[in-house]
Amino acid sequence: MIALHEASITVEEGETVTVLGANAAGKTTLLNGISGLVPLRHGTILFNGESIENLPAHERVARGLIQVPEGRLVFPFMSVEDNLRLGAFTPRARVHLKSSLERVYDLFPRLPERKAQLAGSLSGGEQQMLALGRGLMALPRLLMLDEPSLGLAPLLVQEVMDRVARIRAEGVTVLIVEQNVNQTLKFADRGYVLENGWVALSGSAAELGASDEVRKAYLGM
Amino acid sequence: MQLVLQIIANGLLIGGLYALLAVGLTLIFGVLRVVNFAHAEFMMLGMYGAYWLWALYGLDPYLSVFLVTPVIFLLGVAVDRLIVRRSIGKPDVTVVFATLGLSIFLQNAALTLWRADIRSVSTFATGSVFVVGGVRLSVAMTVSFAVALLFALALWIFLTRTMYGKGIQAVAQNRRAAALMGIDVKRAYMITYSVAVAAAGAMGVLVAPIFTIFPRVGQTQIVTIFVIVVLGGLGSVPGAVIAALLVGIIRSGAGFLFGTAWGELAYFAVFLLVLIVRPQGLFGRRGAEVYGG
Numbered sequence: 420m421i422a423l424h425e426a427s428i429t430v431e432e433g434e435t436v437t438v439l440g441a442n443a444a445g446k447t448t449l450l451n452g453i454s455g456l457v458p459l460r461h462g463t464i465l466f467n468g469e470s471i472e473n474l475p476a477h478e479r480v481a482r483g484l485i486q487v488p489e490g491r492l493v494f495p496f497m498s499v500e501d502n503l504r505l506g507a508f509t510p511r512a513r514v515h516l517k518s519s520l521e522r523v524y525d526l527f528p529r530l531p532e533r534k535a536q537l538a539g540s541l542s543g544g545e546q547q548m549l550a551l552g553r554g555l556m557a558l559p560r561l562l563m564l565d566e567p568s569l570g571l572a573p574l575l576v577q578e579v580m581d582r583v584a585r586i587r588a589e590g591v592t593v594l595i596v597e598q599n600v601n602q603t604l605k606f607a608d609r610g611y612v613l614e615n616g617w618v619a620l621s622g623s624a625a626e627l628g629a630s631d632e633v634r635k636a637y638l639g640m
Numbered sequence: 641m642q643l644v645l646q647i648i649a650n651g652l653l654i655g656g657l658y659a660l661l662a663v664g665l666t667l668i669f670g671v672l673r674v675v676n677f678a679h680a681e682f683m684m685l686g687m688y689g690a691y692w693l694w695a696l697y698g699l700d701p702y703l704s705v706f707l708v709t710p711v712i713f714l715l716g717v718a719v720d721r722l723i724v725r726r727s728i729g730k731p732d733v734t735v736v737f738a739t740l741g742l743s744i745f746l747q748n749a750a751l752t753l754w755r756a757d758i759r760s761v762s763t764f765a766t767g768s769v770f771v772v773g774g775v776r777l778s779v780a781m782t783v784s785f786a787v788a789l790l791f792a793l794a795l796w797i798f799l800t801r802t803m804y805g806k807g808i809q810a811v812a813q814n815r816r817a818a819a820l821m822g823i824d825v826k827r828a829y830m831i832t833y834s835v836a837v838a839a840a841g842a843m844g845v846l847v848a849p850i851f852t853i854f855p856r857v858g859q860t861q862i863v864t865i866f867v868i869v870v871l872g873g874l875g876s877v878p879g880a881v882i883a884a885l886l887v888g889i890i891r892s893g894a895g896f897l898f899g900t901a902w903g904e905l906a907y908f909a910v911f912l913l914v915l916i917v918r919p920q921g922l923f924g925r926r927g928a929e930v931y932g933g
């Protein structure tokens with residue numbers, strides 16, 4: 420089946436772009452298509468001017484195209500620190516493993532306390548922090564986040580969104596899919612609205628926040 | 641006392657042989673989620689490799705093991721490319737028939753090429769024993785026991801201490817997330833499968849001076865190996881080693897006390913008891929056998 424029909428999106432270096440859309444709109448499929456986890460029927464993906472749609476997933480990661488997947492997908496039977504180390508699996512990231520680890524532990528102070536613990540024993544919020552940290556370990560040139568606050572208690576949602584805003588402030592280029600449209604639009608530069616596998620709307624964060632369509636459908640106003 | 645030690649020693653030695661097969665089988669299951677029904681056929685091929693190199697060129701199995709093992713590794717690469725890789729992610733039935741079909745194919749290929757004749761290799765090691773503290777140990781069995789444990793240890797160090805080994809563990813725990821770490825999942829499958837079947841082949845070479853060789857010899861071992869893998873916990877390398885040694889000792893002990901047939905029954909009984917108390921096996925993790933990502 421075709422989960423995503425046509426989606427033409429661009430993310431400039433240093434930008435934060437968000438993709439909005441109801442459940443089953445095709446947001447995850449879009450990110451997985453970019454990551455190379457699902458095949459593309461047609462079209463191209465340009466990354467730093469290079470077309471990558473024929474590269475296998477691991478080679479896209481090697482170029483710095485990193486995804487923090489929906490549902491976090493931490494390695495449950497491995498320690499927190501081993502999860503983070505695996506984030507720096509590619510040669511490009513591995514040479515900076517030590518400094519990356521310090522940076523991640525700095526950003527997520529709860530992780531160093533639990534570094535020897537199995538990732539599967541962490542709470543949902545901690546697992547999300549771990550997944551974000553693991554993504555940063557890869558030294559992303561583009562960091563794609565698929566619903567990082569999904570299934571978290573409101574207080575944790577706030578914490579996760581704060582961290583994402585901080586990652587963004589460090590200059591990381593971010594493409595984020597989120598249900599928390601209100602908060603995401605606060606720190607995003609631009610956004611796209613995906614409906615049934617098509618891009619229905621796009622514009623700056625301010626424009627989207629002000630559009631009747633977005634307000635009705637996603638902000639409940 | 642002497643007798644007890646002798647029975648335990650016999651059990652440990654035979655258990656070591658099982659371990660070399662079981663470690664590979666459990667690893668293939670853990671990483672690829674494929675039950676390799678053809679696993680013991682690679683042992684059979686190793687035995688024939690040892691036999692022909694000995695019969696035609698007079699090569700001792702302890703030398704030819706360095707020749708046969710790489711060849712079986714390459715065979716593993718080919719089998720992964722042609723069969724195993726194509727069945728991954730398909731319905732369970734497809735995966736089962738793929739490796740079961742391979743098992744039947746290899747048995748019949750051996751039957752066609754080399755006939756059903758029972759063959760054996762005799763070297764300086766055949767029948768020679770040495771005595772430690774009154775316990776008699778077969779030289780050939782002791783060598784293969786040492787190789788098996790060294791292999792398991794090296795594998796364990798690789799899996800837990802190196803980045804690439806951790807990458808393979810990551811594939812076992814969630815292949816989708818592993819790909820997102822930049823791990824070449826297909827390459828991890830290939831390496832895992834080939835190393836595991838090469839270990840089975842190496843074991844075949846090492847036991848050639850001990851056991852008789854015939855096309856269906858793998859079938860005499862595979863059920864025991866499956867019991868060991870499940871008993872140790874699916875996907876667990878240390879579990880496979882411990883369970884192999886345990887089954888060896890139980891079999892040898894019960895076999896001595898009540899006769900060979902009872903030896904078989906005894907380890908099955910222990911197997912069932914353990915599964916009732918710990919369905920995930922001795923070292924398995926609950927849910928690990930289904931977590932594929």
Ligand SMILES: Nc1ncnc2c1ncn2[C@@H]1O[C@H](COP(=O)(O)OP(=O)(O)O)[C@@H](O)[C@H]1O
Nearest residue numbers: 420421422440441442443444445446447448449
């Ligand atoms: N592996 C799959 N097989 C079949 N259908 C799928 C698969 N993954 C997603 N879909 C379908 O594709 C559509 C888009 O899904 P998805 O990209 O996950 O949406 P979103 O992330 O926006 O909720 C949905 O209708 C979903 O049911």
Ligand SMILES: [Mg+2]
Nearest residue numbers: 446447448489
């Ligand atoms: Mg989704």
